[in-house]
Amino acid sequence: MYWEPEYETMGKDEREQLQLERLQSTLRRVYLNVPFYRKKFDEVGIDPDDFTSLSDLRKLPFTTKNDLRDNYPYGLFAVPLREVVRIHASSGTTGMSTVVGYTRNDIKTWSNLVARILTAGGITKDDVVQIAFGYGLFTGGHGLHYGAERIGASVIPISSGNTRRQVKIMQDFKTTALICTPSYALLIADTIQELGININSLSLKYGLFGAEPWSEGMRQEIQERLKIMATDNYGLSEVMGPGVAGECLERNGLHISEDHFIVEVVDPNTLEAVAPGGVGELVITTLTKEAFPVIRFRTRDLTRLMQEPCPCGRTLMRMSRVMGRTDDMLIIRGVNVFPSQIEAILCDIEGTEPHYQIVVERKGALDAATVLVEVSEAIFFDEMKKQNELIDLIRKRLAAELGISVDVKLVEKKTLERFEGKARRVIDNRML
Amino acid sequence: MLRIKNLQAGYGRLTVLRKVTMHISFGEIVSIIGANGAGKTTLLKAICGLVRTRDGEILFDRRDIRALSTESIVKLGCSLVPEGRQVFAPMTVRENLVLGWYVQYRGRHGDEVKRELDRMFELFPRLKERQKQLAGTLSGGEQQMLAIARALMSKPKLIMMDEPSMGLAPLVVKDIFAIIVRLRDEGNTVLLIEQNAKAALSVADRGYVLETGRIILEGRAEDLLANRDVQRAYLGRDLDAEVKI
Numbered sequence: 260m261y262w263e264p265e266y267e268t269m270g271k272d273e274r275e276q277l278q279l280e281r282l283q284s285t286l287r288r289v290y291l292n293v294p295f296y297r298k299k300f301d302e303v304g305i306d307p308d309d310f311t312s313l314s315d316l317r318k319l320p321f322t323t324k325n326d327l328r329d330n331y332p333y334g335l336f337a338v339p340l341r342e343v344v345r346i347h348a349s350s351g352t353t354g355m356s357t358v359v360g361y362t363r364n365d366i367k368t369w370s371n372l373v374a375r376i377l378t379a380g381g382i383t384k385d386d387v388v389q390i391a392f393g394y395g396l397f398t399g400g401h402g403l404h405y406g407a408e409r410i411g412a413s414v415i416p417i418s419s420g421n422t423r424r425q426v427k428i429m430q431d432f433k434t435t436a437l438i439c440t441p442s443y444a445l446l447i448a449d450t451i452q453e454l455g456i457n458i459n460s461l462s463l464k465y466g467l468f469g470a471e472p473w474s475e476g477m478r479q480e481i482q483e484r485l486k487i488m489a490t491d492n493y494g495l496s497e498v499m500g501p502g503v504a505g506e507c508l509e510r511n512g513l514h515i516s517e518d519h520f521i522v523e524v525v526d527p528n529t530l531e532a533v534a535p536g537g538v539g540e541l542v543i544t545t546l547t548k549e550a551f552p553v554i555r556f557r558t559r560d561l562t563r564l565m566q567e568p569c570p571c572g573r574t575l576m577r578m579s580r581v582m583g584r585t586d587d588m589l590i591i592r593g594v595n596v597f598p599s600q601i602e603a604i605l606c607d608i609e610g611t612e613p614h615y616q617i618v619v620e621r622k623g624a625l626d627a628a629t630v631l632v633e634v635s636e637a638i639f640f641d642e643m644k645k646q647n648e649l650i651d652l653i654r655k656r657l658a659a660e661l662g663i664s665v666d667v668k669l670v671e672k673k674t675l676e677r678f679e680g681k682a683r684r685v686i687d688n689r690m691l
Numbered sequence: 692m693l694r695i696k697n698l699q700a701g702y703g704r705l706t707v708l709r710k711v712t713m714h715i716s717f718g719e720i721v722s723i724i725g726a727n728g729a730g731k732t733t734l735l736k737a738i739c740g741l742v743r744t745r746d747g748e749i750l751f752d753r754r755d756i757r758a759l760s761t762e763s764i765v766k767l768g769c770s771l772v773p774e775g776r777q778v779f780a781p782m783t784v785r786e787n788l789v790l791g792w793y794v795q796y797r798g799r800h801g802d803e804v805k806r807e808l809d810r811m812f813e814l815f816p817r818l819k820e821r822q823k824q825l826a827g828t829l830s831g832g833e834q835q836m837l838a839i840a841r842a843l844m845s846k847p848k849l850i851m852m853d854e855p856s857m858g859l860a861p862l863v864v865k866d867i868f869a870i871i872v873r874l875r876d877e878g879n880t881v882l883l884i885e886q887n888a889k890a891a892l893s894v895a896d897r898g899y900v901l902e903t904g905r906i907i908l909e910g911r912a913e914d915l916l917a918n919r920d921v922q923r924a925y926l927g928r929d930l931d932a933e934v935k936i
Contacts, residue, residue, distance in 0.1 A: 273714075276694055280712045280899075280909050287907050308709050308905065311697045342919045364914045547910070549918065 262378040262410070263371065266518045267573045274574070275313060277518055281546035283310050289552050292337040295330055296554060316521060316544060321530065321555045327357040327497060336360050338550050348396040349496050356396075359496050360550040366405065368547055369499055372516050373406020376505025379514060379573070380490040381465040382436050384411030389432070391425055391439035391447075392470065394418045398500030399470050403438050406502060412436070419443065419679045422450045429461055436465040441473035441481060441489075442682040445613065448484040449673075463487050469494065469501055471682055472560075472581045472599050476606020477613050478510070491580050497556055498543050504578055512565045512577030519547045522578070523555070524564055527585045538563045540585050541578065559585045561597070589619060589685060591626045594663045598684045601630060604656050610638045610649055614675050621689045629666040630657065631675060639671050692717050692880055693738070693769075693849055698747035700737045707733040709904040710747070715849065720871065720881040722912060724888040724925050725901035731884045732774060734901070735851050738882075739771050740764050752848070766794045768848035772855060776838040780827030784818055787826050787837055791844030811840040814870075832863035839870065850874065851882040856890060868894050888925035892916045900925070 261267045269277075286307035289296040299320050300307065309315070326335075332348075333340060343360040361369065382388060388407045394400030400418055407414045415432055417425060419439065425447055428434065437444060444466060451458060463485055469492040481489045492505035493513050503520055504513035515522055524539040525532055533539040541558045545551075561584065565577040583597035590596070598617060605611045612633040619628045630653070638649060646669060653667045676683075693715040701707040707730045715721045725731050736742040738749060740761040749757050756764050765771075779787050788811060792804050812819035815836045821829060826837060835855055842850055852871070856864040864887070872894050875881055885891035892898055892912040900908040900921060908915065915921050 273716075276696070276712070276714050277909075279696065280714070280906065283710065283712055284906050284908055287905055291907075311710060338919070362919070364910075364917055367914065367917075 260378050260381075260383070261573070262375040266516075267375065267514070267575055269518065269574055271574065274518060278521060278546060279313055281518075282313065282316065282521065282544070283307070285544075285546055285548075285552050286310055286554070289337055289554060293335055293552075295326065295335055313521065316523070316555065317532070319555050321542065321557050322553055323557050324357065324497070324559070328355045331355060332358040333360070335553075336550055337548075337552055338362060343550050345401075347398045347401070347496050347500065357497060359398075362549040365499075365549050365551075368519065369402060369502060370405040370409040372499070372502035372519060373402055374409040375516060376490075376492045376502055376514075377403075377406050377410055377412070377467065379505050379507040379571070380467045380492070381488055381508055382407065382410060382412055382467070386412045386435045386465070387415065387433055387462070388412045388436045388438060389415045389417055389425070389429060389434040391417055391419050391437065391443060398494070398496040402494065402500035402502060403467075407438075422446055422679075423454070426450050426454060426456065429463070430456065433462040435462050436467070437463060437485070437487070438467045440470045440678075440682070441468040441477055442471065442678050444468055444481050444485065444489070445477070446677050446679070448481065452484075458484070458486050461486075466490070467492055467505070469505075472583055472587075474599060474603045474606055474613075475580075476603055480606065480613055493560075493578070493581060495558055495560070498545060498553060498558070499548065503543070507569065507571040507573060509569055509571050512569070512579055514569070514571075514573050514575040514577055517575050520545055522564065522576075524562065525557075527559075527561075533563075535566065536563055538582065541581075561585060561588075587685065589617070589628075589687070591619060591628050591665075592663055594661065596628070596661050596663070600660055601657065602684075604660055605630075605632055605653070608649075608653060608656065610634055611653070612672060614677075615684065616675050617685045619685070619687045619689055626689065627666065628663075629668055631668050631670050633672050633675055634669045636672055639669065692752060693882070694748075694750040694753075695738075696748045696750075698734075698737060698749060699745040700733055700742050701745065702733075702742070706745075707904050708737065711901070711904070711906055713899050713906060713909070715880060715882055717880055718875065718878060719897060720875045720883060720895045722883045722885060722888075722891040722895035722898040723901055724885060724891055724898060724915075724921070726924070727886070729901040730904040731901055732853055735771060735853050735882070735884055738764075738769065738851065762794065765845060765847075768846070770842040770845050770847035770850050772838045772842045772850065772852040774853035774857065776831075776834045778826040778829075778834050778837050778841070780825065782826055783823055784826055784829070784837055785822040787841050788818075788844050791841035794845050807844055807846070811843060814843075814873075815840050830863075831859050832866065835859060835863075835867055836870070839867075843874075847879075849880045849882060851884070853884050854886060855883070856885060856887045864890060888921070889916070 290307045342362050344363050345361040348356045348358045390403050392399030466487045466489040478489050490506040494501035494503040504515040506513050521544040523542040527540040541560045541562050543556050545553050561582045562578045583599045606613050614633040616631045650667045658664045695713050698711045723731055737744050855867050883891050895912040898912045898915045899906050
């Protein structure tokens with residue numbers, strides 16, 4: 260099932276033509292309307308009229324989150340405010356918030372692109388969709404809401420929080436599709452279990468999860484515990500919000516809407532393109548945004564691109580699930596460590612729960628990392644010997660994967676903090 | 692069907708088109724809108740080989756037609772309905788149509804001309820009534836129909852129209868645009884150039900906005916109609932003034 264087959268299954272040749280047309284006109288518009296980009300292009304001596312091929316994109320400077328902050332709130336808008344019909348902002352948990360705007364056409368395009376990923380994830384107009392993303396300045400709630408309405412599904416805009424109520428509504432309203440963060444899906448699964456509800460009595464069939472990195476193991480667990488098909492989707496407010504990319508039911512990589520976004524993957528240190536298929540930072544250029552176009556925006560998300568054709572028939576290139584953020588990347592004793600690597604290992608080991616926390620401290624001159632892992636009651640109350648065996652196993656697997664040794668502590672189920680939005684997995688006490 | 696990349700063209704030392712990139716797919720109506728002097732007509736003339744291009748590529752059915760003569764381009768299936776109709780006034784309607792058939796004429800049987808003429812008369816009953824009349828005595832709307840029919844006589848794959856609504860009464864414009872939609876529905880591909888942006892976008896599938904020789908916007912026709920820049924610049928709506936009232 261496709262939402263816009265003419266674009267989702269377009270030939271490479273045709274798509275590149277469309278991309279070039281849209282890139283050229285986008286560059287001309289930002290040069291004309293956004294002083295920030297004009298200055299930046301002039302500094303490196305680039306005239307948008309000189310653009311003749313997609314590979315010319317590499318000559319352009321990057322745009323970073325800091326550029327967005329420096330131009331807070333409206334400095335990067337490419338249209339006057341009276342043409343903007345919606346304003347969203349990032350949460351600002353990592354500093355000053357960034358503001359993005361949408362024209363009427365932008366909202367329409369956004370709804371369509373979200374409709375694409377919902378359709379790819381199995382949703383049709385017959386579904387009852389419970390959207391447990393926050394509604395508000397965060398793009399998650401409204402973005403998915405408009406897309407689900409565009410398809411014609413019955414949308415429950417419940418927003419996040421009040422998990423027991425989520426479960427009650429899920430039961431009473433016969434929700435068939437759940438949309439939230441993967442960690443919240445697990446919290447909902449926990450609550451369903453606590454309330455003693457038989458999962459088979461619910462109508463759930465599909466789940467679309469995003470807004471934070473998660474692992475294949477976590478997908479398996481969500482699928483088994485909620486009895487659904489779980490797909491991953493990707494987006495960020497600076498670029499548009501959800502709907503930039505999403506998985507089809509093959510569940511092997513997220514199809515990028517390449518007719519609206521040009522993506523590159525670069526090494527976060529050298530900023531050079533990585534070898535085809537290599538892991539690096541995702542960089543996005545928008546092709547159709549009117550109010551808030553971005554040119555070569557550094558997402559700080561780590562992924563790799565998959566050019567191979569997908570059995571679903573979409574010709575849109577895929578990206579792997581986000582493996583972490585360049586700024587989540589921990590440097591422990593000089594080694595790059597991503598929380599997602601640790602998560603993948605924990606999900607693989609029997610007896611552990613996918614709830615964990617990484618605490619990094621400095622002892623003397625050395626970094627010391629401790630991984631706190633929740634374990635099932637059976638193991639926690641079991642004899643010391645078994646606990647020690649498990650600790651040993653986890654420690655060995657982590658050392659083999661990460662290349663450094665870390666401490667492991669087992670904690671009782673539900674002692675680690677639960678998150679309704681994005682999970683916070685790392686506590687860095689090093690005061691670097 | 693038609694794919695243009697980084698096309699540059701102009702007259703003498705004057706550059707009119709600056710790296711124009713656009714395409715038309717089979718069965719679409721694509722509108723190019725833009726103010727006077729934006730380069731719309733030059734673009735059409737460049738496609739037809741009437742204006743020499745400086746750089747870039749024009750692929751028609753994957754074949755580069757930049758170096759071809761106008762006759763061979765028409766023969767490949769790319770016809771132009773020129774600005775201001777340009778019918779042959781001292782000739783009859785029927786003769787005008789037969790001239791349109793000219794590129795297909797060589798080595799073929801006259802019966803085919805007859806079949807094509809019948810097809811045109813079916814599409815434009817008014818022309819059938821007036822087939823013996825001199826083209827110069829037709830009304831503006833009828834002349835426009837004749838110009839379109841004449842272009843269709845060569846059985847083009849792509850029909851390009853330059854300002855078909857120019858100088859026509861609003862009711863007649865409506866008829867002409869209805870014909871364009873009908874042509875598309877029958878499987879033709881149309882490139883439409885218009886100053887009457889609203890009418891052009893309301894029948895088109897997609898559109899491009901051309902400004903001082905550059906394409907500054909591409910999109911579905913309905914999205915372009917909703918774009919406020921387009922509304923202000925090409926649809927003659929002054930939104931700020933409207934707000935004040």
